[in-house]
Amino acid sequence: MREKKSQDNSLSIQKVSILEKISSYFKALFHKKPKIEPQKELTEIEKSKNNFWKNIKLEEKLEDQELLELQRKVATKEINIEDLEIEEIKRLTELYKRQTERIVRKIEEVEAEAEIINMKISRLKGENIE
């Protein structure tokens, strides 16, 4: 009698287990994968990235072309710095400072972009392993 009762209990446990399996199978079958939101986030990053380079190019364009030409001539030693007026030397110094400030921003931007690219590479590698 006790043996029969024990067998009945075992059967009911098996039934529950089978029902759970079926239930989780259908859940997995009809479960929609959530849309990947980070993709949207990446598009926003792309936009701000493009704006950054546009602004930098604009700033570079707004520099005094004659001053840039003078800078080039001094750099190639076509003109000796000592032959320039103090005011011209000071203007060239300020130009270098502005260019340094811009290039520091460029470094930060490229580093940030490289980080995103590395994230994408890691994600792709992860997907390939799966």
Add this chain to the structure above:
Amino acid sequence: MNEEKKLAIEKFYEAKQEYEGKEKIFNEINIKYNRANKTLREAQNIGGKENEGEEITR
């Protein structure tokens, strides 16, 4: 040459040197960025052979 001009030239060279140092760093970082970008393109398998070695000029 007067002292004021000497000082101005000194400051000019300091600014120039700083810029050139940063420019060197930028060029190195840009090379690394282009390499990473190339790896990504290859991983994505976009563009095929046509885009191989394509670099982005900043």
